Amino acid sequence: MKGIAIRVMRQMRGDKRTLALILFAPILLFTLIYFLLGDSSYVPTIAVDERAIPAQVISALEDQGANVIDLGTLTYDNEEQLLIDDKSIDMVIVRSGTAIDTYILEGTVKSAQAVKALQAAIQSVSQQMFTMESHVVYNEGASSFESMGFVYLSFLTFFFVFVISGMTLVRERTGGTLERLLMTPVKRWQVMCGYTMGYGFFAAIQTVLVVVYVLYVLALPCAGSVGLIFLVMLVNAMVAVLFGAMASIVAASEMQLAQMIPVLVVPQVFFCGLIPLETIPFGLGNIAYITPVYYAAEAIRRVMVEGADFSGVWLHTLALAVFGFVLLTVNTLALKKFRTL
Amino acid sequence: MEITVDNVSKGFSGKPVLNGISFETNGGSILCLLGPSGAGKTTLIRLILGAIPADGGNIEIAGRKVPDLGVLQDIGYMPQNDALYEDLSGEDNLKFYGSLFRMDKKRKKERIGDVLKLLDLMEDRKKLVRYYSGGMKKRLSLATALLNEPKLLLLDEPTVGIDPVLKRTVWDRFAAMKHKGITLIISTHVMDEVTECDTAALLYGGKLIRYGAVKKLIASTDTGRIEELFFKAAEGTVQ
Numbered sequence A: 001m002k003g004i005a006i007r008v009m010r011q012m013r014g015d016k017r018t019l020a021l022i023l024f025a026p027i028l029l030f031t032l033i034y035f036l037l038g039d040s041s042y043v044p045t046i047a048v049d050e051r052a053i054p055a056q057v058i059s060a061l062e063d064q065g066a067n068v069i070d071l072g073t074l075t076y077d078n079e080e081q082l083l084i085d086d087k088s089i090d091m092v093i094v095r096s097g098t099a100i101d102t103y104i105l106e107g108t109v110k111s112a113q114a115v116k117a118l119q120a121a122i123q124s125v126s127q128q129m130f131t132m133e134s135h136v137v138y139n140e141g142a143s144s145f146e147s148m149g150f151v152y153l154s155f156l157t158f159f160f161v162f163v164i165s166g167m168t169l170v171r172e173r174t175g176g177t178l179e180r181l182l183m184t185p186v187k188r189w190q191v192m193c194g195y196t197m198g199y200g201f202f203a204a205i206q207t208v209l210v211v212v213y214v215l216y217v218l219a220l221p222c223a224g225s226v227g228l229i230f231l232v233m234l235v236n237a238m239v240a241v242l243f244g245a246m247a248s249i250v251a252a253s254e255m256q257l258a259q260m261i262p263v264l265v266v267p268q269v270f271f272c273g274l275i276p277l278e279t280i281p282f283g284l285g286n287i288a289y290i291t292p293v294y295y296a297a298e299a300i301r302r303v304m305v306e307g308a309d310f311s312g313v314w315l316h317t318l319a320l321a322v323f324g325f326v327l328l329t330v331n332t333l334a335l336k337k338f339r340t341l
Numbered sequence B: 001m002e003i004t005v006d007n008v009s010k011g012f013s014g015k016p017v018l019n020g021i022s023f024e025t026n027g028g029s030i031l032c033l034l035g036p037s038g039a040g041k042t043t044l045i046r047l048i049l050g051a052i053p054a055d056g057g058n059i060e061i062a063g064r065k066v067p068d069l070g071v072l073q074d075i076g077y078m079p080q081n082d083a084l085y086e087d088l089s090g091e092d093n094l095k096f097y098g099s100l101f102r103m104d105k106k107r108k109k110e111r112i113g114d115v116l117k118l119l120d121l122m123e124d125r126k127k128l129v130r131y132y133s134g135g136m137k138k139r140l141s142l143a144t145a146l147l148n149e150p151k152l153l154l155l156d157e158p159t160v161g162i163d164p165v166l167k168r169t170v171w172d173r174f175a176a177m178k179h180k181g182i183t184l185i186i187s188t189h190v191m192d193e194v195t196e197c198d199t200a201a202l203l204y205g206g207k208l209i210r211y212g213a214v215k216k217l218i219a220s221t222d223t224g225r226i227e228e229l230f231f232k233a234a235e236g237t238v239q
Helices: A002-014 A016-037 A055-063 A079-085 A109-126 A144-174 A177-182 A188-217 A226-250 A254-271 A281-290 A292-306 A310-337 B041-049 B090-100 B105-118 B134-146 B164-179 B191-196 B214-219 B227-235
Strands: A045-048 A067-070 A091-096 A099-103 B003-012 B015-025 B030-034 B056-061 B075-078 B152-156 B183-188 B199-204 B207-213
Touching: A002 A016, A002 A188, A002 B090, A016 A144, A016 A188, A045 A055, A045 A109, A055 A067, A055 A109, A079 A091, A079 A099, A091 A109, A144 A177, A144 A188, A144 A226, A144 A254, A144 A292, A177 A188, A188 A226, A188 A310, A226 A254, A226 A292, A226 A310, A254 A281, A254 A292, A292 A310, B003 B041, B015 B041, B015 B056, B015 B199, B015 B207, B030 B041, B030 B164, B030 B191, B041 B056, B041 B075, B041 B152, B041 B183, B075 B134, B090 B105, B090 B134, B105 B134, B134 B152, B134 B164, B164 B183, B164 B191, B183 B191, B191 B214, B199 B214, B199 B227, B207 B214, B207 B227
Parallel strands: A045 A067, A045 A091, B030 B183, B030 B199, B075 B152, B152 B183
Antiparallel strands: A091 A099, B003 B015, B003 B056, B199 B207
């Protein structure tokens, strides 16, 4: 068992590309997500019929940071055509009788910025009649990156470890080395534990790098203990190794393993907090309970967002560990495919 | 090491690959599993190793029924492809396999030195296997099979893809091992190689068409060439 783990480590040391993929690719992705989902400095441009819209609303829009232009200075046939012809305009606001009509090109993030500015402007105007203040229990004022950080932490690290362990083990099969090592007195469970230890070592380094980078460089807020995040992520990474091993035993080639990713791994991202389970129709949200990433994401969410201590996440961590144990047993049995004993 | 193969059959997906194979071989000899591609040679080797279960019949190695993990401690196996870790050095490949045979550090070091010297790989032991030539990989693969000082060596097409000079060297090494009391079971589809062996099991279409001492088998032909027995099998005239 120790021999297999040491061999995996030596092999990985000689395979710089794989090493870089497991250690640095998640960091690169986290940096991208940070910029893509962090606070946007985009200034929406809103064309307003200044003769018909109350000056208070226009002034409130400007206060919200929107770039307001007077519709009267533009030449256009109708509002829709104006949006089609001039892509720099995100929203058109006109008066139609007693109503205010707004036009946007489509429901993109860019248009959403204009909608957000208008809502804020209307709210600030209405405050002259009554005051309204919103309160959020957890993560008040958080960006999308900050609110969804736990999803990316659990899913991305799982994904990379799965790919590396699955691909390497398939290569071991197709290269004949798995069969050869099984023609020695080594026990099947020792093979699986050896692999898990070997890849788990790199997964642990990945965990430390990612958590330190995300919490201390990208400053993702964490209300609870960082040590608990490490613990959950580490168990999650071990499960990913075993999940990859299971897929590699079923797959006959690297191509087949790649084909399994959209079926076995990608759907897990939808059930780990990206979409609230309660809002998923037809009870499909219950699928989450058979996906390991859900338990990791939920435990990380509780620690990071709610500041939960061990008593708040032990059940989820245990569920992950049970997944690991079941996968270890299944994989050990599945190795019978290559050696009867 | 004595090996008894008794009425062994094996099929895959309902298609028979080996049918009623029986033979016995004694220690300190070379048995050749001879036959064209698809005759069932590799399947028979995998059955002897216990990698796959037989559908019928029994295999015993030194009186122990296969599959048996303990038996694998005394077996050296060289698969058809080299089955080496290309991103490890030759020495690291040997260290890894040594650990699987539960060798202590001292013995592992001694054995690695012995097999590297025997197969002329000492100078290149630190080089990554991906930079080895085809012949070097073959020798390293054989070195790996010899690492645990096996009493039984199972070699699946060990001379495929190597040059005539290396082939001669390899057969000389096999002869030397035989004289040390090691039993060798070697599969090949190269008819001429049968003369290097003591006994031969001729496999054709999953059946054992002839088994016996190589000299006697050759003597039983009209042309003095072992191919004749396969031609007769193909025509359905073999006795």
